[in-house]
Amino acid sequence: MKLQSMIWKELWQRPTPMLTSLLAVTLGVTALVAIQNITVFSERKIAGDMESLGANVLVLPPSVTLQDYYSADMHGHTMPEEFVTRLALARMPGVENLAPKLCVEASVDTIPVTLTGILPRSEFQEKAAWQGLSMLTNAVGSDRGCCATKADVGVDDDPNSLATTRTIQELGERDLILGRDVAAQLGSGVGDTLTLFDEEFEVITVLPETGTIDDGRIFAHLHSVQDLSSAGPVVNVIEIMACCEDAAGGLITNLSAELPDTRIITIAQVVETQVAVNGLMSRLSWGFFSILLLVGGASIASVMYANVTERRKEIGTLMALGASRNFVTRMFLGKATLLGLAGGLGGFVVGSIVAAVLGPQLLGVEVQPMPMLLGVGMATATVVAVAASFLPARRAAGLDPCLVFNDA
Amino acid sequence: MYDLNSVTKTYVRRGHTVTALDDTNLEIPDNDFVAIIGPSGSGKTTLLSVLGGMLAPTSGNVFIDGESLYDLSIEERTALRSTKIGFVFQSFNLIPWLTACENVQIPLMLSGQSAERQRSRALEMLDRVGLADRTDHHPSELSQGQQQRVALARTLANDPQVILADEPTGNLDSETREQVMTYLNEFHRDGRTIIMVTHDAGTAAFAKRTIRLVSGVAKSIVSPEAA
Ligand SMILES: Nc1ncnc2c1ncn2[C@@H]1O[C@H](COP(=O)(O)OP(=O)(O)OP(=O)(O)O)[C@@H](O)[C@H]1O
Ligand SMILES: [Mg+2]
Numbered sequence: 001m002k003l004q005s006m007i008w009k010e011l012w013q014r015p016t017p018m019l020t021s022l023l024a025v026t027l028g029v030t031a032l033v034a035i036q037n038i039t040v041f042s043e044r045k046i047a048g049d050m051e052s053l054g055a056n057v058l059v060l061p062p063s064v065t066l067q068d069y070y071s072a073d074m075h076g077h078t079m080p081e082e083f084v085t086r087l088a089l090a091r092m093p094g095v096e097n098l099a100p101k102l103c104v105e106a107s108v109d110t111i112p113v114t115l116t117g118i119l120p121r122s123e124f125q126e127k128a129a130w131q132g133l134s135m136l137t138n139a140v141g142s143d144r145g146c147c148a149t150k151a152d153v154g155v156d157d158d159p160n161s162l163a164t165t166r167t168i169q170e171l172g173e174r175d176l177i178l179g180r181d182v183a184a185q186l187g188s189g190v191g192d193t194l195t196l197f198d199e200e201f202e203v204i205t206v207l208p209e210t211g212t213i214d215d216g217r218i219f220a221h222l223h224s225v226q227d228l229s230s231a232g233p234v235v236n237v238i239e240i241m242a243c244c245e246d247a248a249g250g251l252i253t254n255l256s257a258e259l260p261d262t263r264i265i266t267i268a269q270v271v272e273t274q275v276a277v278n279g280l281m282s283r284l285s286w287g288f289f290s291i292l293l294l295v296g297g298a299s300i301a302s303v304m305y306a307n308v309t310e311r312r313k314e315i316g317t318l319m320a321l322g323a324s325r326n327f328v329t330r331m332f333l334g335k336a337t338l339l340g341l342a343g344g345l346g347g348f349v350v351g352s353i354v355a356a357v358l359g360p361q362l363l364g365v366e367v368q369p370m371p372m373l374l375g376v377g378m379a380t381a382t383v384v385a386v387a388a389s390f391l392p393a394r395r396a397a398g399l400d401p402c403l404v405f406n407d408a
Numbered sequence: 409m410y411d412l413n414s415v416t417k418t419y420v421r422r423g424h425t426v427t428a429l430d431d432t433n434l435e436i437p438d439n440d441f442v443a444i445i446g447p448s449g450s451g452k453t454t455l456l457s458v459l460g461g462m463l464a465p466t467s468g469n470v471f472i473d474g475e476s477l478y479d480l481s482i483e484e485r486t487a488l489r490s491t492k493i494g495f496v497f498q499s500f501n502l503i504p505w506l507t508a509c510e511n512v513q514i515p516l517m518l519s520g521q522s523a524e525r526q527r528s529r530a531l532e533m534l535d536r537v538g539l540a541d542r543t544d545h546h547p548s549e550l551s552q553g554q555q556q557r558v559a560l561a562r563t564l565a566n567d568p569q570v571i572l573a574d575e576p577t578g579n580l581d582s583e584t585r586e587q588v589m590t591y592l593n594e595f596h597r598d599g600r601t602i603i604m605v606t607h608d609a610g611t612a613a614f615a616k617r618t619i620r621l622v623s624g625v626a627k628s629i630v631s632p633e634a635a
Contacts, residue, residue, distance in 0.1 A: 001510055001514075001517050001523065001526055002517065002523070003517075006506075009506065009510075013504075013505040314501075314503055316501075317497075317503070318503075319489075320462065320495045320501075321489070321490070321495070321518060321562070322487065322491070322515055322519065322566075324483055324486045324487075325483075325486075326483075327518065400462075400463075401462040404497060405456065405457060405497070405574050
């Protein structure tokens with residue numbers, strides 16, 4: 001028999017008060033782990049988005065408030081498609097590509113779907129040729145000193161480029177591109193024919209999974225969508241792939257001057273809001289954590305005091321049998337350590353599960369457990385439990401062994 | 409074994425001074441078997457606590473094997489209890505959440521013995537008190553007499569030179585009392601010193617001599633065998 005096994009046996013003798021006193025600590029760790037976990041992955045995702053999305057400026061109808069970058073075209077407000085042409089012709093420095101979109105509700109075999117009209121790059125090139133402008137083959141705007149973005153690189157004919165660069169080179173009048181989820185939902189694949197607005201469309205590709213609401217969409221040519229839904233020549237949003245430096249500099253001013261009746265938002269602004277929300281959440285989680293740890297510490301301390309009082313005779317007996325004060329102290333602090341580790345582990349497990357469930361639901365972020373948080377959770381919970389038990393342990397070690405004779 | 413030089417112990421509680429031991433002089437040789445009797449409140453338990461190194465006297469000296477017990481540090485006295493002194497209590501004081509075997513292992517664990525040695529020694533001790541078939545029982549599953557025998561096995565585990573017993577038979581019926589006293593007698597014959605507080609004349613008769621405490625003074629020393 002060792003000290004550890006004694007602690008273990010005693011703990012399971014009457015586990016309820018001890019485990020209950022752990023609740024607040026566990027909750028504290030849970031809150032911290034869940035929020036930090038979601039925050040970290042959401043930040044990673046934002047960073048990933050920033051990198052993979054060339055579109056870093058959004059032109060929106062003026063009345064729109066933007067909640068989520070990916071649903072920038074889901075608000076129902078429209079503006080004339082002519083704005084796209086105006087932007088293309090303005091040849092602003094920094095503008096590398098334009099992606100206008102129009103979203104309408106449609107149905108395939110009575111299954112409701114979101115149909116998104118997009119304009120392939122070839123349209124701009126045609127327009128440019130038609131307007132007699134000297135457009136480069138793969139850029140709408142000027143080529144003046146622009147950084148290479150992925151949007152720039154992905155100018156092959158692969159329709160899958162839509163998933164990563166949000167643009168596509170070619171798209172026929174009756175072609176469809178399916179998001180991964182909607183393809184699964186409809187049970188359709190490449191080469192299938194789908195009926196939308198009583199017209200036959202052919203699926204030319206199914207996009208790889210993006211983890212965004214794009215997975216649930218059907219893409220078709222903008223003009224087909226406009227015609228079939230009788231929306232007229234309008235769009236919901238124009239995504240502009242801009243060169244980073246220019247987007248930060250004069251581009252926004254230029255865009256506002258060119259299109260005064262629109263709302264122009266840089267993705268940096270969108271991301272900033274998200275980053276700010278994340279920062280707030282993160283600080284909040286530390287706040288919750290601290291409060292719950294304080295509460296948890298107090299509750300552990302009180303249960304420990306009760307435990308010492310209840311075990312007076314037992315402690316006296318151990319002392320009479322030769323247990324040193326140090327041994328008695330270690331017995332209680334060891335128990336506190338065990339509780340702290342258990343509370344930290346429990347909090348981490350529950351927090352990670354909460355994050356894994358809530359992450360995708362609240363922020364659309366896939367969340368994986370973070371081992372680092374296990375360390376943080378267990379360490380802090382242990383420190384709190386041990387600190388809270390310090391005085392009770394001292395009281396136990398200071399008990400007068402003579403009480404073994406007198407306490408009934 | 410023990411030598412007490414004008415040991416006085418006073419308790420001060422709420423302004424009142426209670427003299428539990430009053431200038432007691434006492435010599436207890438090796439392998440003595442002493443019964444301490446006296447009315448309630450006469451200081452018997454106080455004397456036992458002082459002998460056990462758990463209660464420093466207000467004045468006077470306690471020598472154990474020539475060493476001044478209360479000039480040792482608390483840690484040294486604790487270590488001494490672990491190796492030299494064994495206790496037997498009226499209410500047995502077994503740890504309820506440990507089995508009989510584990511209870512006997514406690515002093516062995518405290519003196520740092522290996523797990524195997526702890527277990528084999530504990531089994532040996534339980535066998536000695538006739539409880540080889542009760543080793544994995546918890547105290548609540550044992551009769552009073554069996555519990556006190558487990559406590560005796562625990563006391564014996566570290567082979568102490570002296571056993572201090574505070575009314576070891578106080579909670580037992582006459583038959584089990586007899587049994588426990590037989591074991592204490594055996595331990596005495598093994599060469600140990602036994603100092604036992606008792607209220608009961610029959611129990612005191614097992615001892616070599618009897619010390620009577622009256623108001624903290626070792627008043628009369630009766631020697632039944634000599635008488
Ligand atoms: N911790 C204490 N604080 C104050 N007074 C005490 C304390 N312990 C004992 N006393 C007092 O000291 C005196 C001797 O007590 P002690 O317990 O030694 O008596 P005892 O002979 O063992 O009595 P009993 O036969 O009832 O067990 C008593 O008057 C008691 O009230
Ligand atoms: Mg007493």
